[in-house]
Ligand SMILES: Nc1ncnc2c1ncn2[C@@H]1O[C@H](COP(=O)(O)OP(=O)(O)O)[C@@H](O)[C@H]1O
């Protein structure tokens with residue numbers, strides 16, 4: 001039996017998730033405890049802005065690297081205190097860090113893809129006394145892959161044993177879909193909560209549309225959907241077959257076109273919710289199973305307006321939370337990074353090359369001993 005911690009700071013920039021996971025040979029990984037450290041709104045905004053700006057200074061980024069590391073340490077201390085577990089009982093931390101930039105590989109010849117996460121693992125190891133494993137994406141990229149998504153291999157390990165066709169949909173800032181089964185695939189579908197969050201922040205200085213209440217008050221504006229669906233670079237991303245990955249760099253309101261003045265704010269939000277649901281449904285129809293179960297995790301599962309729109313767009317699928325398969329939807333991604341650390345420490349690969357497009361299986365991450 002061994003204990004690992006997984007840490008995740010997702011594209012929503014809403015906070016740091018920490019999960020304490022028990023691994024036992026022959027058994028599925030078991031969540032012992034989890035907690036979320038919410039970021040202050042100004043810090044969330046700084047992170048979201050950094051995802052699209054080209055004007056950050058080196059010093060700002062270096063300080064951010066430290067700040068994410070400090071918040072990681074805080075989240076780990078809270079997690080261990082709440083679980084009443086001593087740091088010495090934990091084998092390693094798998095830390096995703098926070099993505100500053102993810103640029104998907106376009107040309108293997110030019111090797112033009114990169115992915116950059118911050119949250120100094122040396123600092124985390126030093127201040128927790130626990131071995132920290134980090135920088136999971138770059139080895140896959142070095143081997144010709146997208147470096148993302150990395151969670152499908154974990155989804156397959158945890159949720160792959162089903163006779164019926166099954167998919168896992170993670171609705172974070174960006175949405176990603178894993179198609180489980182003999183031919184495992186997984187890719188970023190497009191926006192998750194990112195566009196809706198951005199609009200809520202602009203209109204009402206709120207970080208999210210809590211429980212989808214504002215979107216439910218609005219009416220979808222068909223001309224906006226038509227306009228967004230034909231947006232050049234976004235259109236070609238949505239059409240492109242996997243392997244593929246994306247980020248806020250592509251899916252933000254500015255990229256969709258800025259002419260939203262003059263529309264009712266709730267109607268725009270309803271339209272963004274519909275657009276998000278449509279891009280997810282389209283990805284399922286194009287690249288997923290034609291029927292079966294879709295297990296949903298990530299913050300989007302708490303937005304009934306969005307969930308209803310996805311279900312309406314996919315009448316042949318049963319859409320339900322991963323909780324129905326025994327895994328809490330809020331902590332699945334953090335659990336995945338505990339699993340990745342467990343793989344690395346046991347000299348086992350963490351990537352699924354058929355998902356990322358890498359040349360083969362690779363042991364991921366750098367190990368920073370306690
Ligand atoms: N009760 C809720 N109602 C509506 N949206 C929610 C709710 N809870 C969380 N969310 C959405 O989920 C997002 C966080 O999801 P998360 O899975 O943490 O994404 P990421 O991995 O990108 O950080 C929030 O920014 C918000 O948009």
Ligand SMILES: [Mg+2]
Nearest residue numbers: 010012014015
């Ligand atoms: Mg999050």
